Amino acid sequence: MSRSSGRAGRRGQFHRPQAGCLRPAFLAATLGFLVGAISATATGDGDGTAPAPRATSERPNILYIMADDLCYADLSCYGATGYRTPNLDQLATEGVRFTDAYAIAPVCSPTRVGLMTGRYPARTRAGLWEPLTGAGDAAEGLPPDPPTLPLLLKRAGYHTGLVGKWHLGWRPEFRPPRHGFDFSFGPLGGATDYVSHVTGGPEGPARNTPARGRAARGDAAHDLYLNGTEVERTGYLTDLFTAEAVEFLRRATPPFFLSVQYTAPHWPWQQRGDPPYPAGRSWLRDGGSPEAYAEMMRALDDGIGRILALLVKLGYAQNTLVIFTSDNGGDEQLGNRGPFRGRKLQLWEGGIRVPAIVRWPGRVRAGVSTDQVATTLDWSATMLAAAGETIPADWDGLSLLPFLTAEAPAQERTICWRIDQRHRHHAVRSGSWKYLKVEALGTVDRDLAGDYLFDLSRDPGETQDLKAREPEVFARLKARYDQWAAGMLTPIPLGP
Numbered sequence: 207m208s209r210s211s212g213r214a215g216r217r218g219q220f221h222r223p224q225a226g227c228l229r230p231a232f233l234a235a236t237l238g239f240l241v242g243a244i245s246a247t248a249t250g251d252g253d254g255t256a257p258a259p260r261a262t263s264e265r266p267n268i269l270y271i272m273a274d275d276l277c278y279a280d281l282s283c284y285g286a287t288g289y290r291t292p293n294l295d296q297l298a299t300e301g302v303r304f305t306d307a308y309a310i311a312p313v314c315s316p317t318r319v320g321l322m323t324g325r326y327p328a329r330t331r332a333g334l335w336e337p338l339t340g341a342g343d344a345a346e347g348l349p350p351d352p353p354t355l356p357l358l359l360k361r362a363g364y365h366t367g368l369v370g371k372w373h374l375g376w377r378p379e380f381r382p383p384r385h386g387f388d389f390s391f392g393p394l395g396g397a398t399d400y401v402s403h404v405t406g407g408p409e410g411p412a413r414n415t416p417a418r419g420r421a422a423r424g425d426a427a428h429d430l431y432l433n434g435t436e437v438e439r440t441g442y443l444t445d446l447f448t449a450e451a452v453e454f455l456r457r458a459t460p461p462f463f464l465s466v467q468y469t470a471p472h473w474p475w476q477q478r479g480d481p482p483y484p485a486g487r488s489w490l491r492d493g494g495s496p497e498a499y500a501e502m503m504r505a506l507d508d509g510i511g512r513i514l515a516l517l518v519k520l521g522y523a524q525n526t527l528v529i530f531t532s533d534n535g536g537d538e539q540l541g542n543r544g545p546f547r548g549r550k551l552q553l554w555e556g557g558i559r560v561p562a563i564v565r566w567p568g569r570v571r572a573g574v575s576t577d578q579v580a581t582t583l584d585w586s587a588t589m590l591a592a593a594g595e596t597i598p599a600d601w602d603g604l605s606l607l608p609f610l611t612a613e614a615p616a617q618e619r620t621i622c623w624r625i626d627q628r629h630r631h632h633a634v635r636s637g638s639w640k641y642l643k644v645e646a647l648g649t650v651d652r653d654l655a656g657d658y659l660f661d662l663s664r665d666p667g668e669t670q671d672l673k674a675r676e677p678e679v680f681a682r683l684k685a686r687y688d689q690w691a692a693g694m695l696t697p698i699p700l701g702p
Contacts, residue, residue: 265461266566267526268359268589269517271510272321272465274314274371274472275550276532277541278559280503285544289500293511294563297530301565302610303575308635309534310582312550312557312625313337314373314396317533317582318467322354322374322385324586324601328624328694332374335698336551336627337396339407340376347375350384352598355586357386359463362595367454368392370447370467372431381434391437391450393429397489398469400443402482405429408473408490411483442478444470444502448509455516460525461593466513467533470506475540477501490537499540524567527592529585532560545666553623553631553642554668566592570610578609578616579635622690626697634683634690638663639676641683659683 279285283295283303310320315337316327327333332348350357356366367389368382373396375381382390395405404411405427430437439446451466458464474483475494478501483489510530517523535557536543537550548554562580564570583603590597591605609616620636630645640660646652659673659680673680 265363265594266569266592267458267461267522268364268463268592269513269526269528270463270465270585270589271513271528271530272370272467273506273530273532274467274469275534275537275541276471276561277536277543278546278556278561279542279544280471280536281561284561286503286542288496289503291503291507293507293514294530297510297514297528297565298563299573300567301528301563301570301572304562304564304578304580305575306577307531307560307562307580308558308582308621309532309560310621311336311623312534312552312631314371314533318372318374319348320582321586322348322356323352324355324583324590324598324603326583326602326622326694328697329602331695332380334695336625338373338375340395340405344376347377347380348385349380350386352600354385355590356382356463356465358590358595358598359593360386360388362593363461364593365459365462367451367458367462367464368467369451369454369464371396371398371469372467378434381431383434389433389454391430391432392447392467393469394431395427395429397472397474398429398443399474399482399489400469400476401480403428403430403439403443404482406474406483406489408488411485442476442505444468444505444509445478448512451509451513452516455513455520455522460522463589463593466510468506468509471499471502471536471541473537475499475502478505494540496540527564527566527569527589529562529564529589531562531582531585533582534558535560547668551625551628553625553629553633555640555662555666558623558633564588564606564610566610576609576616578606579619579621580606581621620686622687624691624694624697627700632687632691634687635662636683636686639679639683640668641680641687642668643684643687657684 281291281294283298309317311317311327313336315335316333319327319330319333323330332346335343335346338346360366366387368387370392372382372392372394376394381394393405397407398405428436430439447466447468451464454464473494474489475498477498517526534550543556546555546559548556550557584606587597587601587603587605588607591607597605618637620634623633625631629651630647632643634641638661640662642658644651644654644656646655657673658671659676660668661672
């Protein structure tokens with residue numbers, strides 16, 4: 207991914223819904239904007255009284271919210287039907303809604319590696335696991351050297367907190383406190399029962415092993431940690447995350463960085479009031495319904511509404527950069543991928559195209575949408591730039607502040623992806639063109655194996671292969687992928 211601009215194109219425009227284009231500007235210029243007024247949904251902790259401003263900082267507070275396995279059209283402001291997400295819809299009216307935002311990987315751990323390091327996941331060993339499972343890779347994890355995003359922000363004077371899913375390693379040397387988080391609460395693994403808080407995969411709760419170092423609860427491994435130490439809590443997991451995020455904000459000293467990484471709507475598909483999944487029942491194949499999924503989305507939206515309302519009540523909203531997105535596209539049948547093909551663990555658009563909303567009152571334009579291409583890596587760079595810090599030279603992300611705050615068309619981007627363990631897909635997006643290579647892994651993808659070229663501006667559903675019609679574009683993007691892949695670490699095979 208280049209830091210420099212390619213040719214200016216038609217992409218990257220802002221719309222209100224059809225507003226003029228925005229031109230890039232330097233960060234120093236963007237910080238001269240006056241802070242404007244903001245409205246917020248008064249739910250949860252909002253009591254209708256005027257906020258009592260806390261001590262503020264010249265540097266902005268940063269709130270990064272990541273959903274888990276959220277499909278592109280799972281929010282009503284992106285096209286969801288059957289339920290509403292009023293708080294996230296309101297956030298979109300107060301900021302910028304991205305239509306062409308991407309996770310930097312189609313699965314949990316690599317995306318989180320990218321967020322923390324600002325670099326393509328395949329540059330780091332922990333990012334080669336798709337995802338970390340805690341079985342044969344129990345000794346693996348993301349080290350804090352070179353310094354990760356929260357460490358850099360902590361060194362810059364930020365009060366740092368993580369609430370929610372970690373999924374970057376179980377051993378103490380990989381846990382959130384080692385990465386500069388002053389406070390952390392949540393599971394270390396990838397999937398957690400919303401009621402019993404045990405970890406597991408599609409076949410149900412995982413067996414406890416010495417390598418994981420987890421306390422046993424029957425045959426299942428309990429997975430809830432406070433500041434790196436196992437704790438017991440009672441309650442629905444989404445609500446527990448919201449409560450801890452609220453408490454962090456009440457105690458926080460500006461400037462603060464709070465990363466809230468919900469597990470919703472990742473399976474197991476449980477809603478408030480459900481019992482724990484019984485032993486032997488598959489989390490992925492047994493249970494789940496559109497009604498349960500809708501209730502999980504409502505709980506997610508409710509929680510985010512409480513957090514945003516508290517920012518207003520505490521007097522923080524005006525000087526807080528808020529970013530909302532997802533770690534990858536959705537899994538299986540319950541989510542709404544809109545016009546896109548494919549799902550989690552694949553590099554069709556449905557596996558990587560995600561919602562993204564950015565709000566910063568008075569700095570980021572309100573009530574507009576943009577087709578600027580953005581990735582997880584850009585959110586890392588944007589947060590660091592907003593804090594006034596220099597983006598490390600080896601980061602692959604691009605600060606989007608100039609596009610969010612100034613009148614300009616954005617840069618045309620070239621982004622690369624790969625996944626090699628459960629699917630073998632390679633992809634490049636350059637402008638509106640997308641190159642995709644699908645290889646068969648046994649019977650997986652056998653009927654779809656081949657090389658493809660799509661024009662996403664005309665064919666977002668990836669139905670028309672144009673490689674024969676556009677051989678030069680096809681050859682250029684294929685060569686670009688090969689060049690990029692040569693600079694990445696060698697994939698780790700799962701074995702037979």
